[in-house]
Amino acid sequence: MPSLLEQGRTHDCGSLRASDDGREVILFGWVHRQRNRGGRIFVDLRDRAGITQIVFGPDIHAEAHGLAAGLRAEYCVAIAGKVISRGENANENMATGAIEVEGTAVELFSSSEPTPLTIADDERLDALETTRLRYRYLDLRRPSLQRNFILRSQVATLTRATLAAAGFLELETPYMVKYTPGGARNFLVPSRLSPGKFYALAESPQIFKQLFMVAGFDKYFQITRCFRDEDLRNDRQPEFTQIDIEMSFATPERLFDHMEALMARLWQEVLGVELPRPFLRMPWAEAMARYGSDKPDIRFGLEFHDISDLVRGSGFGPFEQAGYVKGLCVPAEHAGELSRGRLDKLTEFVKKREHGGAKGLAWAKIKDDGSWNSPIAKALGAERCAAIAAAMGAGPGSALLFIADDFHTTHAALNALRLELRDSLGLVKGDAQWRFLWVTNFPLFEKSDRGWVSAHHPFTSPRLDDIPLLDEDPGKVLAQAYDLVLNGNEIGGGSIRIHRSDVQAKIFEVLGLSEAEIQQKFGFLLEAFRYGPPPHGGIAFGLDRIAMLMCDAQSLRDVIAFPKTSRGQDLMTGCPGEADDEQLAELFITHRPLPGSAD
RNA sequence: GGGGUGGUAGUUAAGUCGGUUAUAACGCCGGCCUGUCACGCCGGAGGUCGCGGGUUCGAGUCCCGUCCACCCCGCCA
Numbered sequence: 297m298p299s300l301l302e303q304g305r306t307h308d309c310g311s312l313r314a315s316d317d318g319r320e321v322i323l324f325g326w327v328h329r330q331r332n333r334g335g336r337i338f339v340d341l342r343d344r345a346g347i348t349q350i351v352f353g354p355d356i357h358a359e360a361h362g363l364a365a366g367l368r369a370e371y372c373v374a375i376a377g378k379v380i381s382r383g384e385n386a387n388e389n390m391a392t393g394a395i396e397v398e399g400t401a402v403e404l405f406s407s408s409e410p411t412p413l414t415i416a417d418d419e420r421l422d423a424l425e426t427t428r429l430r431y432r433y434l435d436l437r438r439p440s441l442q443r444n445f446i447l448r449s450q451v452a453t454l455t456r457a458t459l460a461a462a463g464f465l466e467l468e469t470p471y472m473v474k475y476t477p478g479g480a481r482n483f484l485v486p487s488r489l490s491p492g493k494f495y496a497l498a499e500s501p502q503i504f505k506q507l508f509m510v511a512g513f514d515k516y517f518q519i520t521r522c523f524r525d526e527d528l529r530n531d532r533q534p535e536f537t538q539i540d541i542e543m544s545f546a547t548p549e550r551l552f553d554h555m556e557a558l559m560a561r562l563w564q565e566v567l568g569v570e571l572p573r574p575f576l577r578m579p580w581a582e583a584m585a586r587y588g589s590d591k592p593d594i595r596f597g598l599e600f601h602d603i604s605d606l607v608r609g610s611g612f613g614p615f616e617q618a619g620y621v622k623g624l625c626v627p628a629e630h631a632g633e634l635s636r637g638r639l640d641k642l643t644e645f646v647k648k649r650e651h652g653g654a655k656g657l658a659w660a661k662i663k664d665d666g667s668w669n670s671p672i673a674k675a676l677g678a679e680r681c682a683a684i685a686a687a688m689g690a691g692p693g694s695a696l697l698f699i700a701d702d703f704h705t706t707h708a709a710l711n712a713l714r715l716e717l718r719d720s721l722g723l724v725k726g727d728a729q730w731r732f733l734w735v736t737n738f739p740l741f742e743k744s745d746r747g748w749v750s751a752h753h754p755f756t757s758p759r760l761d762d763i764p765l766l767d768e769d770p771g772k773v774l775a776q777a778y779d780l781v782l783n784g785n786e787i788g789g790g791s792i793r794i795h796r797s798d799v800q801a802k803i804f805e806v807l808g809l810s811e812a813e814i815q816q817k818f819g820f821l822l823e824a825f826r827y828g829p830p831p832h833g834g835i836a837f838g839l840d841r842i843a844m845l846m847c848d849a850q851s852l853r854d855v856i857a858f859p860k861t862s863r864g865q866d867l868m869t870g871c872p873g874e875a876d877d878e879q880l881a882e883l884f885i886t887h888r889p890l891p892g893s894a895d
Numbered sequence: 896g897g898g899g900u901g902g903u904a905g906u907u908a909a910g911u912c913g914g915u916u917a918u919a920a921c922g923c924c925g926g927c928c929u930g931u932c933a934c935g936c937c938g939g940a941g942g943u944c945g946c947g948g949g950u951u952c953g954a955g956u957c958c959c960g961u962c963c964a965c966c967c968c969g970c971c972a
Binding site: 329 | 898901902905906907921922923927928929930931932933934935963964965966967968969970971972
């Protein structure tokens with residue numbers, strides 16, 4: 297009699313139904329739980345597809361019953377038996393609850409020591425991150441994480457299928473590349489063959505995908521790893537995965553069309569959700585004016601109103617002296633929750649530096665007769681109050697919240713406040729609202745201490761109408777750059793690139809780059825652009841972040857199989873580790889004294 | 896670089912004003928149980944209170960330092 301392993305499994309643990317009644321089956325999996333009632337032993341057998349209950353008894357099969365008594369959680373086993381319908385006794389909480397398998401054979405592949413985290417307690421699991429990361433392979437065994445990675449795999453597979461069908465070629469670019477200063481900090485890889493020299497790990501395939509366009513590959517995509525040596529966050533890992541895309545002869549609209557088709561297919565096939573198309577588009581300036589954010593969450597209202605003009609000449613100092621006075625209106629149905637104490641807390645909230653660092657928060661509650669209950673009502677005067685309320689669409693019972701400051705502070709603080717109210721007032725109802733938004737026409741440059749810097753990257757094309765402005769007022773030049781925003785999260789961004797050398801030269805001039813710097817950093821790209829580059833543009837999506845949102849996961853670590861801690865360590869393998877002297881010698885590297893060390 | 900939260904049994908947590916043998920649940924070990932499904936019942940074992948120092952008659956508890964994890968700011972074109 298061949299072993300059960302040799303015979304092979306007939307089903308996974310998630311697929312048996314009442315219609316399989318009477319079928320002889322072989323299942324492979326892990327013992328999820330075992331319940332021993334003496335003459336009846338129940339084993340929940342788990343694989344990545346689901347859980348099936350196996351029942352053992354001396355009357356069913358005495359030897360199998362004896363073996364089943366020795367099974368413990370997370371033993372890896374094969375079980376053979378006959379499917380029987382549970383009829384009235386069905387467990388409606390389980391997908392396979394209509395049946396169970398009467399166990400007639402048990403084959404133990406391997407036993408398990410008690411696990412440091414309890415896989416069967418998945419839903420209640422509150423293990424420390426440390427424990428989870430140290431025993432990641434057990435953490436990954438939990439059904440909820442398995443669901444995440446199955447979903448992530450579907451996303452990757454469908455992305456390939458969709459883009460390939462649309463004529464995109466999947467091409468690879470090097471990870472070990474030339475270091476270019478500026479932008480994110482690179483990881484460095486010492487070169488043994490070129491002593492004293494270093495590769496950089498690619499922070500993105502940006503330049504290579506543009507060279508693919510010069511090469512005539514027309515439409516390119518790649519699901520690729522990117523590396524950035526910056527401090528980590530909940531939604532940031534040192535290595536992460538992008539869906540990287542570039543198209544020749546692209547306009548933003550043509551690109552949007554392809555990308556919306558991709559998103560629509562992902563959401564339809566993975567989540568069963570039909571996304572309305574086309575997605576909404578909103579210029580950056582409008583997003584800032586209405587939401588104070590370049591990635592607004594448009595699942596709820598609370599839009600900003602600019603009342604700078606209405607308060608001019610009011611004599612109320614804080615409003616008079618501010619560049620921007622903007623407010624939002626909390627409708628009557630929620631305004632009742634904003635007690636005086638709550639408002640005081642919100643005032644402290646907007647003052648915090650991480651929430652914008654506003655000087656304060658002005659508020660008003662509209663009484664039934666339309667008059668204001670507000671510390672600033674008297675200073676503004678009844679007439680102005682009425683005009684402001686009208687402009688903001690405020691009726692009896694509404695609450696108005698105002699920030700008065702410079703452009704950046706006003707928008708940052710009011711945005712933080714808006715998102716805080718979203719969470720504390722529960723303004724996003726229902727769990728599955730998917731509101732996509734293209735934010736377009738970003739500024740091409742940002743002001744820094746050292747003059748103008750690229751907001752996106754230096755190859756981003758300005759809007760053609762704005763090219764004359766490059767000389768007059770670079771701050772006003774808008775870019776053919778766009779982000780795809782989902783529920784307040786940036787999930788991708790890109791641009792139409794510059795393919796005209798005169799425009800590129802002008803951009804470098806505005807950025808204050810010398811000819812030597814230009815040649816050193818981008819010489820090979822500019823050289824390539826001398827040989828008939830097509831107009832082109834592209835985008836990159838954060839696959840991890842998309843998977844995280846689709847899974848409703850709280851952390852990027854829940855969709856990255858082997859993530860690093862916030863200090864960039866892998867607690868399971870103990871990486872990064874030290875290199876021994878021999879390795880370093882081969883690379884001509886010597887240590888400087890470490891911080892805090894005696895020598 | 897800065898701010899915050901946490902670290903106590905294998906796991907998750909409680910531990911009051913500094914005071915007897917550090918507590919519970921789950922897990923583990925032994926026993927019982929023929930319909931459980933987070934099975935139940937009886938019994939048992941299990942501790943470097945992150946680490947180092949200090950204060951004290953006495954420290955899980957107070958003080959100083961340090962390590963680690965998580966969250967945030969800076970940073971991430």
